[in-house]
Amino acid sequence: MPTEAHHGLAAHEVVMLLETDPHRGLDEGEVARRQERYGPNVLPAATGGGLLLRVLRQFHHPLIYVLLAAGTITALLHEYTDSAVIFGVVVVNAVVGFVQESKAEAALDALRSMVRTRARVVRGGRERMVPSQELVPGDLVLVEAGDKVPADVRLIRPVSLRVDESALTGESVPVAKDETVLPATAAVxxxxxxxxxxxxxxxxxGTGVTVATGAETELGAIHRLVGSAETLVTPLTAKLNQFSKVLTVAIxxxxxxxxxxxxxxxxxGAETFTAAVALAVGAIPEGLPAAVTITLAIGVxxxxxxxxxxxxxxxxxxxxxxxxxGSDKTGTLTENQMTVRAVWTPDGAEYEVTGSGYAPQGEIVHGTDGTVAVPRPRSALWWTLLAGAACNDAALTHEEGRWGLVGDPTEGALLVAAAKGGLDPAALPGEYARAGTLPFSSERQFMATLHRDPGSGxxxxxxxxxKGAVERVLPLCGGWLAGDGTVRELDADAVLRAAEDLASRGLRVLATAVRTDSDPRVFDEDVLDGTLTLTGLQAMLDPPRPAAASAVRACHTAGITVKMITGDHAATxxxxxxxxxxxxxxGGSRGDAGVLTGADLDALPAEEYPEAVDRARVFARVSPEQxxxxxxxxxxxxxxxxxxGDGVNDAPALRQANIGIAMGRGGTEVAKEAxxxxxxxxxxxxxxxxxxEGRGVFDxxxxxxxxxxxxxxxxxxVILAAILFGSALPILPTQILWINMTTAVALGLMLAFEPKEAGIMSRAxxxxxxxxxxGALAFRVVLVSTLLVAGSxxxxxxxxxxxAGLAEARTAALNLFVVVELFYLFSCRSLTRSMWHVGLFSNKWxxxxxxxxxxxxxxxxxLPAMNTLFETTPINGETWLRILGIAALASLVVAVDKRLRRQWV
Structure with a gap:
């Protein structure tokens, strides 16, 4: 039976379907049989190419093929220095690619590790702890606060159970659980x-029956999505691949x-073949793979x-x-720390609560005049803060300079609000000793606690x-607390209007109430009905990160659309x-731009889907598949x-995206690895x-x-021209390799350190x-090539x-290539502006x-040794003047072209 259907059956039907006992669980023999049938409760290991195949994949590139062929031919021609340089470039490029691929495949390993824990089960009527990988469908599982759920479980006996599912669904607050039968179409x-x-x-x-293990769980479904998501090439990789193919064919x-x-x-024939090889070696930009890697590494x-x-x-x-x-909301755009933002009291006063997160730093101020509010003991504001903090099972922590929470985020927000109002949450359990509790449940929708009252006679x-939901607490109240401390007749409509106003701002609203002079001998839900006094409302939300709004504006200025993709509710x-x-x-609002829910997306016709997604800005209640x-x-x-994203539910989308970005502090390991x-x-x-930084790297x-x-x-x-004219080669293959490799390292790589140009974040x-x-840049490449060929x-x-002898003429041509490259380097520091505009010394590298x-x-x-190795010879001063003159003329031509074509670059 599919996992998705178990929530649509009554608990006893699930028990019968899985042939288990709701009290004794499975016996050991049946567990062994089911382990053999279903396998271990772990996510399957990824299948892929072996080590050799992964290594060979690094050489699958057109330019690499040409380099390998050139390296082999030069070795056969006994040009071992040339061959070693070429093969060295190929090996370095392969190593970098292999390391990158190994890191990317770690995402599936992180997903598998998430389910490796220990579980508390009942087998044969005995409670015991077992490794979670030994669980099978039909196992009776017990969970309590602090446990990680070991498998997919259908609840049969929950007790005030609340579960943090944010990593799976994006829900910003823990979810109350019960055993109520739900429609089969209910979302996860x-x-x-x-x-x-x-x-x-x-x-x-809670107690429940295991209905799915391993790959059949919801986590397993996400694992399959991550595995099936295509690892896309980046824009640069795609362009370089296309560029390399064209260049390979041309060479x-x-x-x-x-x-x-x-x-x-x-x-x-032999000399002609050597010239052809020299042409291929010269035309291949051997320094390009290394330059790309190093430039990217500097960007990193x-x-x-x-x-x-x-x-x-x-x-x-x-x-x-x-x-x-596409940004997740909880923990990415927001702090993932519920924070009380407003407090309303029955006298019509509304207070703003400053500060955010679990740090008890901030104030409660009057919404009208902005003055700091100091709650008067036993006033409506004071009772509201006290009820939120004392009727509470959470606790704040302070470790290594950071504030944290143990317990429910909503209760944590109430503790912090009380602290900002002058109450000490840590001292309340001693001052107001608890004598009884009616815990929160999905049916009750409120929590009530009985305390000794040190302020009574x-x-x-x-x-x-x-404290609880407004619609549940309000019927329990017979009056409300007025500003002078007296109890007045309850105006339910006024309370509901205030609650609706707060909710319209995207705030989650809780009501608080009090009953003084209570009889400790009678404390149950029935005696509360109509006897409580409403003290006020507290409204909270998971606040946006302080710098998120300005960052979103900066992205809009840069022509980047920001879309929120979350599992949370549409209103929030x-x-x-x-x-x-x-x-x-x-230029619109949420209605104009569009807030689409997961249900809305499912209802869209396939032909309308991409356009609607492109137009909308917020996607709420979406599943990992969506x-x-x-x-x-x-x-x-x-x-x-x-x-x-930061959750498990974000991993497939992170893998599919052109670039996946995970949160380091609050993110799951799965998200980080994906x-x-x-x-x-x-x-x-x-x-x-x-x-x-990325735009600067691409530049x-x-x-x-x-x-x-x-x-x-x-x-x-130049080689082609020599063959056409039947002339000696102006530069030799060894000299070509000297030019390509030394200039790439000493000159070209210095462009990787070029500062970002002004206005880089203002362009689309x-x-x-x-x-x-x-077209303009391609023309410039052809122009400079032509100047080099003509000049040399x-x-x-x-x-x-x-x-001059042949060696002297070749030495002159070799130096001309390098000096023109050197002059041209300063021009390339900006593709649109002159080198004087960017500053001659702004890049000291x-x-x-x-x-x-x-x-x-x-x-x-x-140097004589270099003359022997590269077949060069010293040249005189007049030759150097001619070289410098040609280089200066080439720079002038490039400057004129740059000015004329600036708008088309």
Whole structure:
């Protein structure tokens, strides 16, 4: 029988269906048989390629194929230095890719570990503790406060049971549980007669029958979603793959053309083949894989300093292309700490409660004049705060400088509110000793406690304190407490209007009541009816993070749409969204922009679904499957999606998103392992900083590519020209490798340290369909390549005509390539502005790199050992002047082109 149907059956029907005993449980023989049938209560291990296959996958790339072929051929031609350099680049790139893939696959291991705990069961009439992996369907399970639920369980005997299901459903407060039969169509978040594997019991106790274990649990369903979610390539990876394929075809075509032309001209076959290989080696940007890795790594380091830890290197760049952020509400946009925001008393006064979270720091102030309210003992405000704090089973903690909570978040909020009003929650159990309790239940919907009253005559009297849902507490009251301390006739309509006003702001409203001079001998629900005095209302919410609203505005300014995707109620989610101004970028309200629930999404026709999802800003009461579908729908609309979250229920969507972002402090290990990036401060505002860094990384990678390609193209074309004209090669393969590798390290990589340009967060996200190089940038690459080919060929020919030897002419051409690259590097520091605008010395790394490269060029030109190794020879001062003149002319041409084409870059 499917797990989803058990909540729709009566408890005794479930017991019969699973052939178990509601009091004695299963006997050991039956347990053994079912363990053999159903297997262990663990999530299945992921199946995938072995170690060898994962290693081989790292070499599955067009440019890598060409590099491997070039490395092999150069080795066969006994050019061992060239071959070693090429193979070294390939190996480094493969190692980085293998490490990244290993980290990504850890998500499923974290999910499996969540169910490995111990469970309390009844077997053969005896209570015992067993490893949770030994549970089978039909086992009788016992749970109490503090336990992690070990499997999916249908409750049969709950006692004031409340369960924190936020990690599974996104519900911001613990859910009260009972055994009531529910409709078969009830969503997971509404199945109050079920306990689900991996959730946490916060209060009460209960007994239930295990209905699903291992992969058949709701956690198992999420495990399957995580496993099936496609691990997407990043925008940069996709563009580089496409770029590499085009470049590979072009390189092979040019090499084949070169070889064919040489043979047609009757040139020596071996020499022509060597020239073709030289062309291929020259045209391949060997430094590109290393440059991408190092640039991304620098971005990772910058983000870590801004409290965003990146687990996958390409995620750095993906942030810069993000067009939509789908954010979980609880614990991401909000603090996941319930906080009382307002208190209403029957005299019509409304008070604002300042501060947020569980830290008892803040004040209660009058809503009219803003003065601090000091509750007068036994006034309505004082009784309201006392009832919330004394009729309470939670406790505040203070460890390592951080305030926390043991117990229900709602009760924690009431304790903090009392502390802000001058009451000491820690002292209340001693001052108002509890003599009886009517615990909260889903049927009762209120909690009542009997206390010794130190303020009564002689301190021997008793008082009843009550807190609960307004609609349940109000019928128990016969009056309300007026401002002068007297009991007046209850105006139920006024109370309901106040409650509705508070609820309309997205606040959760609780009523408090008191009964003084109570008889301690008679304390039950019946005697409370009509005898209580209403003291007031307390309204609370899980507050938005302080910097979240400004971060959302910054994202809107940057052209990024923020959408809230949560399992919480629509009213709560909509109210938080309005506080965060999620609807601000469309100039509307929650009604105009759209708040869609999970039921709304299921009702949408398939053809309307993507557009409706794109238009809406808030999605409430959604399941893990729906979160995953939302991400897929946004991606189908061409969006680059960043998904944030902290719960188990977020893991599939985190994996499917272009970039998954998990919370470091409050997030589950599952979410962290499924994500590409983890926020160490759990602050949505950190995403804004990460987006800024990501855009800077993409800019710097683009600058490197625009800088390096002209050299590779120029080197290839120079070889082709030599074959066409039947001339000697102006530069040799060994010299080409020197140019490519030294300039990439000493010059090109310095662009990775380039500071972010002004206004980077004021421009729209990069269009995912936009090519890596725009038409204007592609023209610039061709322009500089042409200048390199023309300049080096002219210089090579000039030197030969002036009587210089072949080695001297080649040395001149080699240095020309490097010096033009050096000048061009300063131009590439900004793709639109002049180098004077960005500041000549604003990137000190470039100055250091230029110095190192200059020393390298002097070494390869004048050191005898380098002359022998690279077949170079010293050149005179006049040659250097010609080299500098050509480089200056090339820079001037590039500057003019940049100014003319600025708007198209």
């Amino acid at each position: 978040a509404d199945r109050h007669n079920m306990l689900y594997s991996g959730t946490l019991v916060t209060a009460g106790s 092979l075509a040019l090499a084949a053309l070169t070889f064919g032309i040489g043979l047609a001209r009757g040139q020596d 380091a910058r983000m870590a300093r801004r409290k965003a830890v990146v687990r996958q290197l390409p995620a750095v760049e993906t942030l810069g292309s993000t067009t939509v952020i 002689g301190g021997t009297g008793h008082v009843v304190l009550v 989610a909509g109210a938080i969204a309005e506080r965060l101004q999620l609807f601000g970028d469309v 979160k995953l579908r939302l991400v897929e729908a946004l991606q189908s609309r061409g969006h680059v999606v960043a998904m944030t 994500a590409d990036m983890v926020l160490t401060d759990d602050d949505f505002a950190t995403i804004e900083a990460a987006v800024e 710097n990678l683009t600058k490197f590519i625009v800088w390096t390609l002209p050299t590779n193209m120029g080197e290839g074309l 996200p990069r269009d995912p369909d936009r090519p890596l190089l725009t 060929w002219w210089l090579f020919s000039w030197e030969r005509a002036e009587g 470039i100055i250091g790199g230029v110095t190192v490269q200059a020393l390298g060029q002097l070494a390869i030109t004048y």
